[in-house]
Amino acid sequence: MSILLVLIPLSLVLLIIGIAAFFWAVRNDQFEDLESPAWKILLDDDTRPNPELSAMDEDRKRE
Numbered sequence: 160m161s162i163l164l165v166l167i168p169l170s171l172v173l174l175i176i177g178i179a180a181f182f183w184a185v186r187n188d189q190f191e192d193l194e195s196p197a198w199k200i201l202l203d204d205d206t207r208p209n210p211e212l213s214a215m216d217e218d219r220k221r222e
Contacts (some may be wrong), residue, residue, distance in 0.1 A: 184190065
């Protein structure tokens with residue numbers, strides 16, 4: 160039963176730290192844009208390589 164004298168204050172301290180970290184993240188705009196980083200991965204390399212340049216590279220490798 161005496162362990163509760165340690166665990167209850169410890170849990171309250173951890174709760175206060177968690178709440179402070181959450182408010183810090185909100186205040187510093189950590190949750191401002193959640194969708195753009197996911198879309199950047201999908202929209203990164205949409206250009207196709209030039210087939211003429213690829214043929215030139217293959218010719219150079221053969222020489």
